[in-house]
Amino acid sequence: MSTEKPLAFMKFRQFALDFFSFLHYCPLGQSPPLFTSRDCIFIIRLNDFLQKEGCRLKLPKPFRLAAAALALALCAGCGSPTPSRQIESIAQTSAPGASSPQVSESGGFTPPEPLTASFDEAAAQTDNGVFWDTSHLSQGYAAVRTDQTGKIKFLLTYQGDTGGAPNQYSYLLPSDGSPAVIPLQLGDGDYELAVCQNISGNKYSYLSRQTVSVALEDEFAPFLRPSIYIPYSPDSACVAKASELTAGAADTVDAVGRIYDYVVKNIAYDTPKAESIGTDYYPDPDETLATGKGICVDYAALAAAMLRSQGIPTKLITGYVAPDDLYHAWNMIWLEETGWITVEFEVKPGVWNRVDTTFAAGGAGSKYIGDGSNYTDFRTY
Numbered sequence: 001m002s003t004e005k006p007l008a009f010m011k012f013r014q015f016a017l018d019f020f021s022f023l024h025y026c027p028l029g030q031s032p033p034l035f036t037s038r039d040c041i042f043i044i045r046l047n048d049f050l051q052k053e054g055c056r057l058k059l060p061k062p063f064r065l066a067a068a069a070l071a072l073a074l075c076a077g078c079g080s081p082t083p084s085r086q087i088e089s090i091a092q093t094s095a096p097g098a099s100s101p102q103v104s105e106s107g108g109f110t111p112p113e114p115l116t117a118s119f120d121e122a123a124a125q126t127d128n129g130v131f132w133d134t135s136h137l138s139q140g141y142a143a144v145r146t147d148q149t150g151k152i153k154f155l156l157t158y159q160g161d162t163g164g165a166p167n168q169y170s171y172l173l174p175s176d177g178s179p180a181v182i183p184l185q186l187g188d189g190d191y192e193l194a195v196c197q198n199i200s201g202n203k204y205s206y207l208s209r210q211t212v213s214v215a216l217e218d219e220f221a222p223f224l225r226p227s228i229y230i231p232y233s234p235d236s237a238c239v240a241k242a243s244e245l246t247a248g249a250a251d252t253v254d255a256v257g258r259i260y261d262y263v264v265k266n267i268a269y270d271t272p273k274a275e276s277i278g279t280d281y282y283p284d285p286d287e288t289l290a291t292g293k294g295i296c297v298d299y300a301a302l303a304a305a306m307l308r309s310q311g312i313p314t315k316l317i318t319g320y321v322a323p324d325d326l327y328h329a330w331n332m333i334w335l336e337e338t339g340w341i342t343v344e345f346e347v348k349p350g351v352w353n354r355v356d357t358t359f360a361a362g363g364a365g366s367k368y369i370g371d372g373s374n375y376t377d378f379r380t381y
Contacts, residue, residue: 101252101255101310101311101312108248108249108250108251109246109248109249109250109251109252109254109255111243111246111255111309111310111311112311113234114232114233114234114239114308114309114310114311115139115224115225115308115311116225116226116233116234117136117139117141117143117181117225117226117227118143118179118181119131119133119143119144119145119179119181120133120135120136120143121133123135127207127208127210128148128207128208129146129147129148129207129208130144130145130146130148130195130207130208131144131145131146131147131179132144132193132208132210133179134193134210134212137184137212137213137214137215138214138215138216138217138221139216139217139221139225140183140184140185140216140218140221140222140223140224140225141181141182141183141184141222141225141227142181142182142184142193142212143179143180143181143182144173144179144180144182144193144195145173145174145177145178145179145180146173146177146195146207147177148197148207149175150197150198151172151175151197151198152172152173152175152195152196152197152198152207153170153171153172153173153195153196153198153204154170154171154172154173154180154182154193154194154195154196155168155169155170155192155193155194155195155196155209156168156169156170156171156182156184156191156192156193156194157191157192157194158186158189158190158191159189159190159191159192159211160186160187160188160189160190162186165377165378165379165380166378166379167186169379171228172280172282173195180228181225181226181227181228181231182227182228183222183225183227183228183229183381184214184216184222185222185223185315185380185381186380187214187216187219188214188215188216188219189213189214190211190212190213190214191211191212191214192209192210192211193209193210193211193212194206194208194209194210195207195208195209220313220334223308223313223314223315223334224308224311224313225308226305226308227381228282229282229283229301229316229381230283230285230301230304230305230308230316230381231282231284231285231305232285232286232305232308232309234309236285236286236305236309237286237289237290238285238286238288238289238302238305238306238309239305239306239309241262241289241306242259242305242306242307242309242310243309243310245258245259245262245306246258246259246310251337251339252312252335252336252337253335253337253338253339253340253347254339255310255312256307256312256333256335256347257339257340259303259306259307259310260303260355260357260360263299263302263303263306263357263361264357264360264361265361266292267288267289267292267293267294267298267299267302267357267361268292268293268361269293269294269295269358269361270293270294270295270298273293273294273295274295274296277295281297283297283298283300283301283302284298284301285298285301285302285304285305285306288301288302289302295358296328296329296330296358297316297318297329299329299357299358299361300316300317300329300330300331300357300358301316301329303331303355303357304316304331307331307333312333312334312335313333313334314331314332314333314334315331315332315333315352315380315381316329316331316380316381317329317330317331317332317354317377317378317379317380317381318378318379318381319375319376319377319378319379320375320376320378321374321375321376322374322376323374328356328358328375329358330354330355330356330357330358330375331354331355331356331357332352332353332354332355333347333352333353333355334351334352334353335347335348335349335350335353336349336350337349354375
């Protein structure tokens with residue numbers, strides 16, 4: 001081990017001595033005055049690190065087992081969901097822009113005003129009964145509506161490099177002529193946007209199409225606003241609930257933990273719905289909140305709406321989970337801070353962290369829970 005930081009080593013050594021002295025005098029399961037479960041996990045991990053670095057200090061196995069046992073004892077009854085590997089960190093290099101939540105000087109979590117996404121009638125251009133609003137491309141979305149009848153779909157084709165991920169997304173547009181907000185979630189570059197009308201079976205003909213060039217003002221912009229898959233507004237019930245839950249949060253990690261905990265504990269998996277749902281289904285976060293149940297995409301959409309409304313960049317991901325290639329939906333969140341949102345999982349700063357509220361709730365089949373390596377991302381919303 002390097003000797004460049006002897007002070008840190010001495011602090012750890014003293015912490016270890018204090019900790020094991022404490023173990024000697026405090027029976028397992030007794031509420032401790034000084035140490036928490038995080039301290040226990042910290043000392044185990046740091047001990048492993050020191051051994052990897054070649055440090056001569058090696059804690060006896062019984063001590064390490066005692067520390068692990070105490071960590072579990074302290075966690076009992078804390079209200080966290082049953083530990084399962086619901087979070088995985090995916091390293092990236094960028095950081096969110098000014099729309100991210102701030103930590104006040106007093107140390108509290110201060111969310112920004114929720115960002116909106118809407119159809120601007122004054123900016124709209126008309127072509128063959130299709131009304132295009134492309135005035136918000138830099139904010140990560142386009143909006144469209146049509147007065148054409150029948151089954152109408154929106155087809156988005158990204159013309160840049162997706163690294164093997166799908167470059168084409170289709171959305172069923174509302175049949176009542178109301179506008180739809182389409183996310184430009186694949187980043188900067190050229191997109192072909194098309195509105196197509198069903199003519200028979202699976203055959204469609206173009207009503208209108210155009211190519212637009214997108215330069216996002218913030219690469220997180222598409223993941224901080226509502227969209228066709230994650231609909232909400234500042235007046236939505238899910239936004240009010242998110243604000244209620246995060247009031248008084250210490251920081252962003254604490255805010256995420258509160259929302260995560262609420263969704264996991266208050267939304268039940270709706271098996272009959274999962275067995276009967278058809279294609280072209282779009283979740284309604286407020287409905288999921290009101291009914292207290294939903295399928296995986298409902299969990300993910302509700303969590304995304306609540307987190308985005310608090311200024312926390314959040315993706316809704318659909319893909320497959322091994323070993324049975326279950327088609328599933330989950331979230332990815334971006335934080336600038338590190339910390340624990342459950343006793344078992346620590347979110348990392350400056351990365352996309354995978355969060356699976358459906359499996360955490362325990363109603364959809366725990367055999368699919370893995371360490372993240374069994375998740376295959378397919379589409380991002």
